[in-house]
Amino acid sequence: MLDIDLELPGPRSKARVLVAMSGGVDSSVAAALVNAAGYETIGVTLQLYDHGAAIHRSGACCAGQDIHDAKRVAQALGIAHYVLDYESRFREAVIEPFAASYLSGETPVPCVACNQSVKFSDLLDTARQLGAAAMVTGHYVRTRSVGGRRALFRPVDADRDQSYFLYATTAEQLDFLRFPLGDFTKPEVRALAAEIGLSVAEKSDSQDICFVPQGRYSDVIEKLKPNAADEGDIVDLDGRVLGRHRGIMHYTVGQRRGLGISAAEPLFVVRLDAAAKRVIVGPREALATRRFRLRDLNWLGDGDPSAWTEGQEVYARVRSTRPPVKASVSVQAGEASVVLDDSEMGVAPGQACVFYDRDASDARVLGGGVIAQETTNEQACAA
Structure with missing residues (x-):
């Protein structure tokens, strides 16, 4: 097992570290590395949404099978593990704003909001309350001290770079956070998981947004905001009506398929005008x-x-x-x-x-x- 240094003051055996464990291979290896380095390791898994409907889904996180996997990994590593119910907070801070943003014609990035409000705010506060000296996650980014504070950098593995989703992290939060996987590639992480004998070594990565089954955003919004979709016109760049739509939440900028209109050339969604209930389409350029x-x-x-x-x-x-x-x-x-x-x-x-x-x-x-x-x-x- 490779030795990592989280750059915390005092003896490692006296430094308590909370590891956010989603049940996937990345956070599981992060927990294993922290534990092997001699830190007092506590694993915490968040239940973020109603996992009843998602328990049999693959490619999700933070529910059902993933919570079970995190428990198994923690048990195998011999570390304490807790499951915290953050469902109401997640709905308030992530899902509801996501739906409101989509209805206003935007294309939000809920993973940014989740990191900003739930994982790196609420969970980080919990880590401090537990007396932790740092919180570790399995994100592929790096931090190091610059001018007395920790700065955020892209990881070694450019294909797994998650810095885009962490830009909203504050400087104070970065001082408390550690990302041990930033110096590894994904194949190296899977190899470590297999070497340790973790049950999740071959587990597939999450693909969809965790609370959006099969990537259909409109299904979630219709459930949260029934009767919120207003029909309107699909128009070209000159304002000519080409057809009708059943709600702008069913469209995103750049979309080509599923427009329900015929034209001599391929048309793409160029803009969404929520106030006028219009979907504006045009050529790719x-x-x-x-x-x-x-x-x-x-x-x-x-x-x-x-x-x-x-x-x-x-x-x-x-x-x-x-x-x-x-x-x-x-x-x-x-x-x-x-x-x-x-x-x-x-x-x-x-x-x-x-x-x-x-x-x-x-x-x-x-x-x-x-x-x-x-x-x-x-x-x-x-x-």
């Missing part, structure tokens, strides 16, 4: 975006971003599956205006935009925010 605004900024870099009045060069990432690209960011009155060097396709309000200091495997996360309004090349030319 209309999805190209260079300029947009951000709200709810979170800053993890050095200095004060409010000084960026004339534009600061960064690398910006508008989706978790896309690499960072060169951009200029200007900050005024708490909001950021972002101009990308090259257009990105399908940027949508509600998504996150994350800043890095460079495009490299060890790039530092400078912060980010929520995309509030996008300006496509098509719109810019028409303005």
Whole structure:
């Protein structure tokens, strides 16, 4: 077993560490590494939503079989393990805002909200109440001390990079958090799990958002907000009506299939106008975006971003599956205006935009925010 150092003061045997265990291979290996390093290890699993309907689902987390798997791993490691019912808090902080955001025409990223409000706020407070010196998760990111505080960096495994989902973590939270998997690749983590003999060594990774069965967001929203969907028009960029829709929550920016309209050329959802109950469609090139605004900024870099009045060069990432690209960011009155060097396709309000200091495997996360309004090349030319 590899030895890890969480860089905590005092003897390891006297340092209590809480490990968030989802029941998957990543958090299980993280717990095993912490325990093998000699820290007093406590595993905690959160029940985040009604797991009755999800107990037989594969590719989910935080419910049913996953809780059982986390218990088995903790027992095999010989560490204490607790299951905490965070269902009501998860609904309040993640699911309800997710539904409201979708109904307003946005494309939210609930994993960011979950990390920000439940895992790295509520659970972190629980860790402190239990006398823990640190909280560990199985995320693929890295932190290290910079100027007396811990800074957030991309991991060794670029294919597993989860820094996009953690940009909203505060500096104070980063000082308490540790991410031991940031120095490993996913194959190495699975090999460690097999070497240790963990029952989850070959368990498949989570694919869907945990509370969205089969990835159908509209099903969840209809359950939470019955009769909330209003019908409206599907229009082209010139405002011509091409058809009708049964609620904008059934559409996302960049969507091509399932529009229910016929046209001479492929059409994509370009914008969602919730106020007018309209779905605006256009050719693929209309999805190209260079300029947009951000709200709810979170800053993890050095200095004060409010000084960026004339534009600061960064690398910006508008989706978790896309690499960072060169951009200029200007900050005024708490909001950021972002101009990308090259257009990105399908940027949508509600998504996150994350800043890095460079495009490299060890790039530092400078912060980010929520995309509030996008300006496509098509719109810019028409303005």
